[in-house]
Amino acid sequence: MPIKGMSTRRTPRDQRALRLATGTALSLTASFGLGLPIPFMAPVLCLLLLASVNRPLPFKAGLVLALAALLTTGIGLLLIPVLRYYPISGVLLISVGLFLAFRFGLRGGNTLIMTFLVIGLTMISSAGIAEFDLAAMVIGALVKGLLLAVVVVAFSHGLFPDPPNAPSPPAAPPLPAEEVSRIALRATLIVLPAFLLALIDPAGYLPIILKAVGLGQQSSTTNARIAGRELLGSTLLAGLLAILFWSALSLFVHLWMFFLWMLLFGLVMARKLYALSPTRFTPGFWLNTLITLIILLGQSVQDSAAGKDVYTAFAIRMGLFILVTLYACLMVHLLDQRRQNDVQGLT
Template identity: 40%
Template sequence: MPIAARRVFRLSLAMSIALATSYGMDANLPFIAPLFAFLLGADPKPPMGLKGLLGLILVLSLMLGSGLLLIPILTYHTMTGLIIVLLGLFFANYLSLNKGKGPVGLLLTIGITLISALGVMGPSLAMMIISALLLNIAIAVVCQWLVYPWFPEDNVSTAPPPHSEPLQSSWLALRATLVVFPSYLLVLYNPTAYAPIVMKSVALGQQANETAAKHAGVELLGSTCLAAVFAMVFWFCLKLVPNLFMFWLWTLLFSGFLLAKFYGVLASAFGPTFWQNVTVTLFILVGPAVEDTINGKDPYVASAVRIALFIGVTLYAWMMLLLLENLRKRQALKRQPAV
């Protein structure tokens, strides 16, 4: 089997098994298990070992705990807490870009934003979110262990990706920070209603770093709208036979198709970042809709609100990208010496 096809089968199976396992265990936030399986397994390399998993759980506990430390500051000294969050977001994005630690920066961003925002409602809720994140990450890694021997990588060493220049990384980190921060303010205003857009804005911030401003509309807005269409089709397919086995099967089929586009097995006019955003947004939309049915809410109204919020956040990210890029070009022209 070609290596690209092996990667598609490996990652789609890991994502679908992680979803079925998390729902079967009745874990909190089960829909994030396939998201972590995708984020941790998208790079073409073997999964981390037991020592790496234990180290990741320990580091993640410390990073998510940083959100708990922000709760009293946000409660009693709001402006100081917001400034600390803004600086923390910049540091997390800079860590991802300049130091090449993408997963670490992503998890630190989640800890700073999601944990601190939900913790304002109560520390017990924040602790529940932390335990759910840790459990679902462990489920995702174990599922990678089960699948990897059947679809292994070739024994070919790959060169590490080149890092950006410090000035370029600082600029991109600032751009990603300004994309995420307004969504964080919305979550502080109403944590239960706006919590899903934190994950979406974090994904947009990471994608905006790899997207040129002139292509941002197609990359950001196009992928979000396409993910909404996929989520609608996924939902109506799941309604035909709504049980866990069919949920696993549809996850396998949809993720397999999207990952075939992501890895280039199927021809596409868009790059990997486009299909990465489609995949992440799809599960952010479908998972909470399933949770709405379990909790007795109307999934159609809630999903429509989420899609509208996601499109609004995407439009803001696009406008911010264009504004900052134009500002940067003007500053570069001013610094050029006169001929």
Template identity: 40%
Template sequence: MHNGDRAVLRIGFGTAIAALVCFGLALPMPHLGCIMAWIVLCQGKPLPIKKGIVVGIVLMATMIGGVLMVPLLTHYPLPALLFTGLLLYLLMLMGLAGKGTQAMLLITAVTIIPIAGLIEQSLAIGIAQMMGLGIIIGTVVNRFALALFPPHPTPAAATKVSLPPDSPHQLALRAVLIVLPVWLLALSNPAFYIPAVMKTVMLAQQTNTLAAKQVGRELVFSTLMGAVLAVVMWFGLSIWPSLLMLVLWLALVSLWVARRMVRLVANRFTPSFWSNAWVTCLILFGPAIQDSAAGKDVWLASAMRCSLYVAVALYGWACVVIIERWHPSGQPAVEATPGE
């Protein structure tokens, strides 16, 4: 079995297990747990046990710190804004230094948990627990799959090397400028904008691996592709609304995306395009299920969210173009194909 096939099976199986646990336990915003598992699964190599414990402790401390940010946001918004901006900048630099997975998880905790805490503290704690559960599921499935299907050794000549960007500080600042305004907007209506913050974080990470001329097509098209995938899953789930059908459709579509992400199916898009499309699909599909359970108009709410995500993608594109014209950053970081 080719390494790419193993990666696809690992990602699909892990997504199914994450969906079964997060949706089966009726956790708050269960699609976020699936996203956390997806981020871990796409890295391929599991963390060593000691390193995994350290990352888990740091992530948990960050999540707790995110809950403690709520009083600061309520009573001292300007210091909270500056502190959040500084954390985002440092974490973006961490991601550019080659620790993309840890940086993504910590950025998500820093941005999502405080906003959820503005709605209700128990919701913030529940989301923190669910995110941690998604990471645990992704890590366990990674280890189990790699033990069951060990990858074939890759010749040294064929190994891709990630090249550092020429201007990491400028790329990190650019990513912060993309995330921070949407994060501020989320403070006005946390319940509606939490998925938008997740979308913006993914876009900011994606722009760091793309040349300026690629950004517009990738950001907007990946958002629209995610919307198409969400519609397909919604129609599939409507055939027989049940947890089993939900898990099967999530696994099926994740397999379809993963095959293109690891380039088992030839396509002109980058792995980050397909990863962002899948995350967009989840942050559209998950709230749609909650809207349906609450008796809301699913199509109207989904159309509003999709329009918001397209606007966020256009905003991210505009930021990159303006900053590049003002001060070109040089070569962006080169990403390796997941699963190799």
């Protein structure tokens, strides 16, 4: 029953928070229910789509995006022979490709295309070093996850459409031209060690690459003063939330309980991401927290299904995530310090 004097109309931010939480939970449930390979890929892509686009993708646009994902990630297949027979040249070539991909995104290019390029250069090529079929499986998982994400995004927009004539969120201010190359280099240096680690054990370290890609993108809006709070803080919070989520899910293990708990955690994160419950942290902090939470949970569910020790695997994975994040903070600090020294030298 509505309270007298209180408006019951939802604002655009209310709708977007509900849409993001519901879509993420639905895609997570559908991905695990359908038994898709790398099942956490679909909810991560769905989350990125819902956070970056405030309208449903037309069917043709979804197919074009899937084709673009197939082509961009397929670049990694072409790099497998170079990495296998000329490893030093292959790593240098991938380093240059990462720099160009990040610079493309920082100069206003499509963020999803940039992400697919980075995944193709790192995840696909490292998986192909171990086994070509593993690389093809990762590409297939990405395309299937993307198609599922597009369907869920359309459904979520149907459930929680923006009000008529709702204003679009302001576009992020473009970076100064002189900053683009420096930040692209920083993102490349953040992703590169995770890629080298994945060359040792591609199947075990692919999630680390995905985490590093997220850190590389997040670092583009982070300076040295807030790097620890933004990068390390979001990783630690995601680990804590993953422990709480797993403990709650253990009370009654069922696919629909997985959906309900994800919906609850997603609503809490979405309220903070859209400033319905304002905090001092940026939207990027909450988005990275939710993405990391999904990756950690997805891997834990797969470990459990495979009969592995979930808690030991989680501790190792969380430790690697923290190490990768600390390294990202270090790169942000060193490159920002170098820039400040250069500026002082010029003055």
